[in-house]
Amino acid sequence: MTRRKKTRSLADKVSLRTGRRKDYKQWRxxxxxxxxxxxxxxxxxxxxxKLQAQRRLARQxxxxxxEIHPATKGSPDNEGTR
Incomplete structure (x- = not known):
């Protein structure tokens, strides 16, 4: 007697009249x-x-x-960039 191959497919776990994909889709x-x-x-x-969201909120x-854009007035680097 041969062993059945392990599978992740749900189609094999469902007992239908036929093993056709169309029948499984209809049953599903x-x-x-x-x-x-x-x-x-x-x-x-x-x-x-939920745990992931709590941890993310705690990290934030x-x-x-x-400061992404620090206010520096009169610096020569910022002049003429507009």
Whole structure:
């Protein structure tokens, strides 16, 4: 007896009358709740995104303020650039 090859494809995990792509697409359209990612995976990703946003906000708040265009009047470098 031969072993089945490992695959990431969802099409192999779905038992349909035929293995045709068209049938799988139709089944997926009719059953969106079964075809999507698992609830546990979706919750995990949502938690990761929230954590990432919190860390990003903390980094932005802790970052030092810098002047992008410092106001220097009368310097010879800035004259005649307009």
């Amino acid at each position: 359209h009719e059953n969106p709740d079964q075809a999507g990612p698992s609830k546990r995976f979706a919750a995990k990703k949502q938690k990761q995104r 708040q802790n970052a030092p303020d810098i």
